[in-house]
Amino acid sequence: MQVSYKWLKDYVDFDLTPDELAHLLTHAGLEVETIESPGKGLEKIVIGVIKEIAPHPNADKLRVTKVDVGHEILEIVCGAKNIFEGAKTPIAQVGVELPGGFKIGKAKLRGIASYGMICSEDELGLVEERQPGVMIIERDCKAGDSFVEVMGLDDYILTLNITPNYAHCLSMIGVAREVAARVGKPLKQPEVVVQETGPAIEKLTGIEIQDTDLCPRYSARLIRGVKIGESPEWLQRRLEAAGVRPINNVVDATNFVLMEMGQPLHAFDYDQLQDGKIIVRRACNDEELITLDDKQRKLDTDVLCICDIERPVCIAGVMGGANSEVTENTVNILLESAYFNPINIRKTARKYAIPSEASYRFERGVDINAVIEAGNRAIQLIKELAGGEIAAGIIDVYPEIVDRLKIHLRTQKVCDLIGVTLDRDEIVDLLRRLQFGVEVRGEDMDVTVPTFRGDVTLEVDLIEEVARMYGYNNIPSELPMADYRIGRLTRSQLLEDQTREFMNSVGLTETMSFSFINPNSYNKLNLNPTHEWRNSIRLMNPISEEYAVMRRTLLADILKIMSFNAKRQMGQIRIFELARIYIPGDDVLPEEPRMLTAGVVGLDEKDRWNQNAAGYFHLKGILEAYARKFGVGELTYSHGEHDALHPGRTALIKAHGEVLGYLGEIHPDVMGNYDLKERVTVFELNFEKIVELSDTEVTFSDLPKYPALTRDIALLVDTKVSAQDICEVIQKIGKEYLETVEIFDLYQGAQVPDGKKSMAYAMSYRAKDRTLTDDEVNALIDELLERLQDKFGAEIRGN
Amino acid sequence: MKEKLNSIEHEALQLINTANDLDVLNQLRVRFLGKKGEITSVLKGMGQLSPEERPVVGAMANELKNRIETVLEDRKVTLEREAKLQRLQKEEIDLTLPGEPVIYGKAHPLTAVFAELKRIFLGMGFDVAEGPEIETDYYNFEALNIPRWHPARDMQDTFFITDEVLLRTHTSPIQVRTMQKGELPIRIIAFGRVYRVDMDATHIPNFRQIEALVIDKGITFANLKETINVMVKGIFGENRKTRLRPSYFPFTEPSAEVDVSCFVCDGVGCRLCKGSGWLEIGGAGMVHPRVLEMSGIDSEEYSGFAFGMGIERIAMLKTGINDIRLIYENDLRFLNQF
Numbered sequence A: 001m002q003v004s005y006k007w008l009k010d011y012v013d014f015d016l017t018p019d020e021l022a023h024l025l026t027h028a029g030l031e032v033e034t035i036e037s038p039g040k041g042l043e044k045i046v047i048g049v050i051k052e053i054a055p056h057p058n059a060d061k062l063r064v065t066k067v068d069v070g071h072e073i074l075e076i077v078c079g080a081k082n083i084f085e086g087a088k089t090p091i092a093q094v095g096v097e098l099p100g101g102f103k104i105g106k107a108k109l110r111g112i113a114s115y116g117m118i119c120s121e122d123e124l125g126l127v128e129e130r131q132p133g134v135m136i137i138e139r140d141c142k143a144g145d146s147f148v149e150v151m152g153l154d155d156y157i158l159t160l161n162i163t164p165n166y167a168h169c170l171s172m173i174g175v176a177r178e179v180a181a182r183v184g185k186p187l188k189q190p191e192v193v194v195q196e197t198g199p200a201i202e203k204l205t206g207i208e209i210q211d212t213d214l215c216p217r218y219s220a221r222l223i224r225g226v227k228i229g230e231s232p233e234w235l236q237r238r239l240e241a242a243g244v245r246p247i248n249n250v251v252d253a254t255n256f257v258l259m260e261m262g263q264p265l266h267a268f269d270y271d272q273l274q275d276g277k278i279i280v281r282r283a284c285n286d287e288e289l290i291t292l293d294d295k296q297r298k299l300d301t302d303v304l305c306i307c308d309i310e311r312p313v314c315i316a317g318v319m320g321g322a323n324s325e326v327t328e329n330t331v332n333i334l335l336e337s338a339y340f341n342p343i344n345i346r347k348t349a350r351k352y353a354i355p356s357e358a359s360y361r362f363e364r365g366v367d368i369n370a371v372i373e374a375g376n377r378a379i380q381l382i383k384e385l386a387g388g389e390i391a392a393g394i395i396d397v398y399p400e401i402v403d404r405l406k407i408h409l410r411t412q413k414v415c416d417l418i419g420v421t422l423d424r425d426e427i428v429d430l431l432r433r434l435q436f437g438v439e440v441r442g443e444d445m446d447v448t449v450p451t452f453r454g455d456v457t458l459e460v461d462l463i464e465e466v467a468r469m470y471g472y473n474n475i476p477s478e479l480p481m482a483d484y485r486i487g488r489l490t491r492s493q494l495l496e497d498q499t500r501e502f503m504n505s506v507g508l509t510e511t512m513s514f515s516f517i518n519p520n521s522y523n524k525l526n527l528n529p530t531h532e533w534r535n536s537i538r539l540m541n542p543i544s545e546e547y548a549v550m551r552r553t554l555l556a557d558i559l560k561i562m563s564f565n566a567k568r569q570m571g572q573i574r575i576f577e578l579a580r581i582y583i584p585g586d587d588v589l590p591e592e593p594r595m596l597t598a599g600v601v602g603l604d605e606k607d608r609w610n611q612n613a614a615g616y617f618h619l620k621g622i623l624e625a626y627a628r629k630f631g632v633g634e635l636t637y638s639h640g641e642h643d644a645l646h647p648g649r650t651a652l653i654k655a656h657g658e659v660l661g662y663l664g665e666i667h668p669d670v671m672g673n674y675d676l677k678e679r680v681t682v683f684e685l686n687f688e689k690i691v692e693l694s695d696t697e698v699t700f701s702d703l704p705k706y707p708a709l710t711r712d713i714a715l716l717v718d719t720k721v722s723a724q725d726i727c728e729v730i731q732k733i734g735k736e737y738l739e740t741v742e743i744f745d746l747y748q749g750a751q752v753p754d755g756k757k758s759m760a761y762a763m764s765y766r767a768k769d770r771t772l773t774d775d776e777v778n779a780l781i782d783e784l785l786e787r788l789q790d791k792f793g794a795e796i797r798g799n
Numbered sequence B: 001m002k003e004k005l006n007s008i009e010h011e012a013l014q015l016i017n018t019a020n021d022l023d024v025l026n027q028l029r030v031r032f033l034g035k036k037g038e039i040t041s042v043l044k045g046m047g048q049l050s051p052e053e054r055p056v057v058g059a060m061a062n063e064l065k066n067r068i069e070t071v072l073e074d075r076k077v078t079l080e081r082e083a084k085l086q087r088l089q090k091e092e093i094d095l096t097l098p099g100e101p102v103i104y105g106k107a108h109p110l111t112a113v114f115a116e117l118k119r120i121f122l123g124m125g126f127d128v129a130e131g132p133e134i135e136t137d138y139y140n141f142e143a144l145n146i147p148r149w150h151p152a153r154d155m156q157d158t159f160f161i162t163d164e165v166l167l168r169t170h171t172s173p174i175q176v177r178t179m180q181k182g183e184l185p186i187r188i189i190a191f192g193r194v195y196r197v198d199m200d201a202t203h204i205p206n207f208r209q210i211e212a213l214v215i216d217k218g219i220t221f222a223n224l225k226e227t228i229n230v231m232v233k234g235i236f237g238e239n240r241k242t243r244l245r246p247s248y249f250p251f252t253e254p255s256a257e258v259d260v261s262c263f264v265c266d267g268v269g270c271r272l273c274k275g276s277g278w279l280e281i282g283g284a285g286m287v288h289p290r291v292l293e294m295s296g297i298d299s300e301e302y303s304g305f306a307f308g309m310g311i312e313r314i315a316m317l318k319t320g321i322n323d324i325r326l327i328y329e330n331d332l333r334f335l336n337q338f
């Protein structure tokens, strides 16, 4: 809502600068977003009266003028064709800077000195488009007058951000009321005397409300014999200050009252109303109406319409119909001032997507008891602007009178909630300044709420009014009293924090992406058509297809981010994200488990096993350390299948027999889809499972008392046999004596037959209660080698 | 023989003290003290002496042996020390060469800000509560005193999944879920992703909020002010001032916007604060009695306050990030700055 500083002074006599006014309003809860002055930068422009015009001796297109600027006559060379002797024009004298940054200097134009410039509207920054001539001022003024004052540009426009509860501040008087309450000055409301010179209104029209639930009050005034024309300057200026485009004197008068009092009004061309009658009713399903914006609207029974005896002529509170519009030919006018059901107006405005100043106010609730006053103000204004005779009386259909609400307010409750000691009389004073009626009842009071304050319905609403008037800044600050305790994180919250820190410490940078993705991401991941991820929750109103479904994997984003950064010459990329995914199910709300997903690319291609899979072993090392640190249990890796991953390089990860997720290289086809050139390795784990399995309670175990014996073995096995297969056998045979086992060499190539590989393991054996003998360990090793030969056909190369 | 011994002494001491390496020193030891050494050979000639002279010369020879031994030892220590010093000097390195690179990842700026806020609130006795991001209309709106068709719904443009299910527009449904558990008093912070249909230079459709909720007997607006004060000083520094100004949220009454004094100009007015001297950081208020009642809490017995902020906003103010889109673009050149 735009508030003109000058206009506001019509209603309250305040002595504040625009900045001080903004501060006051902001602390009243009316946040001021901007303060703008339309005359800013034009303060030095003066009115000049052209006294003489002579031809330029050296140029056909230029003329030499003598301009009176008050205290002197200036010679100015001008090229405009529309100047004439006696014209009043804006003059920029030597030394003045125009809003565009152009500074006027003494200039010689084709040999003749010029001491200033006669300006056009575009040169003054008042309009965008280039003007054919200079600005001719037709207002009452004299040479040397301030241009901004003459033009009424010496104003400040405050743009307020009005919250939905402050409907009463959607008008100049509403804002003035808040100012008046704070500066302690009276509110000056316009006095209206309606000059009724016509016949009784009942003889000319009649009103019937069929749906009083949607229209609790409807009033009408009538004026005959108006002359439609342009509004006077003062009115146009007021409307422009409020951000409303002037149309004609009748429409402008209703808009003026809308802005002044906050009551939307509608003017009908009376002669277009069949039988001159108004019926307020729900539309029928087959009815249609062409609205003022020339659009054909299909109506239905949820839409309240203003109708004549035959047809709708207006969508109530939202937009008028073209069939009853006030045009330049209109002579007789029926003026509506009514109250409509806010929710119904909101639904209708939504349905037709026509937000308007009127519907905006009806939605938030106008003052049902100010309907008549607004109608009176407007009809009198129309008469003053457009002539005509006002029919005597008002038709006012108001079947159920809305009484002012009475609320009991306890002094103690005010103090208890705000945390400040106020006595009853202070509270009474603060509320009365806001025009609440207050009757003292012992220590407490009964408060009568004016109907323009529809937002105040409970005791607590009044407490807010008291706090607002008292000033939030004057309320003390004080920590709440409570039993001393420190807050605690749940195990799951703590592990989430620790996981993030761990991943940072091993080189992974945290990324964050939106929870919604493009469903086409699943194609880019090469998922088969029936992959469960494709069953993703879809938004009804996404920003775009790019953010249309709730993701079921963080992989798509990890790859997107890698691709984005790879294109920016990032060589090595190591990233992770820990966030929720969304799995639809049978319940109303989906499951939202957290996933821990990481990706690396561009690491050195050498890994210790010469598998050309540096990323895989890098991430695997991280996962193993992570699982150990947070007691997730021993991780096992088996050949996994995943549409997005490399078929030979995909591991299904389990702990305690439960699936945690996948570790693997991105499938070359998928890399292509993301424009990635180098091998990318990722893991995606179900973080909820990790939380479930993690056990970080540590119990001390005695340090070993007896020495350990170490043994190495080297084997030749089929390439299909995995390191883990062999480990499992070593563990099984080693029983409780095996302390550690580690593969320390893997070799394929020269001296190793095709299809075979050489592997070397180091083991350490120890007994808890005695020194193991060589013989005992040798026996274990013999058994082990025998088993390895039996099970894998292993060829023993040494031990 | 005494002369002989004297001359041996003279020569030995001179040679030993000028010896420059351990090998020479060893040769001198052999020459003077060895089984075939000079002193031994002197002693071998003792037979020629008178019985009176013998013990005197014998004592002299032993004394000389000891003296040479001591000097030899001293010289050896000196030479060894010098040798070690030389060796260490040779091992000198260029101390200014760069260290071995250690690779570590960076915490996301939002995670860092949340961690800081969490420490502050845990210290004040708040627990951390969570809730679903996909919510029902009831928890996101109805239970927070925002009935359907209320104009306040315009304040939060909502992503819908069905007519009843939506992406939460704020973290406040967590308040409702916490209150409904019926365990009083309540002192929690809620944190997480929230969603609004908005995407431009200053808005992203998926952002994060943190909010605090306290419900107990005798909680006042003054308590709200001070709790915010403590939090603001904790996160933005001791010199920051807080101000509350009236505003509107359907779930609080009275309601307030929270401003913090600008840390660039300290309240004088600058570009960051658009000349006002204050930066808006969030909303706050006393929990609306209707919200308490809907969650089964007696609003005559209990009162409470709540306040919430956008984490992105806090991170931007703290670090000077000037474009909110950077936060979700995941450009490593950006992320590596934190």
Ligand SMILES: [Zn+2]
Residues within 6 Å of the ligand: B262, B263, B264, B265, B266, B267, B268, B269, B270, B271, B272, B273, B274, B275, B277, B278
């Ligand atoms: Zn500033």
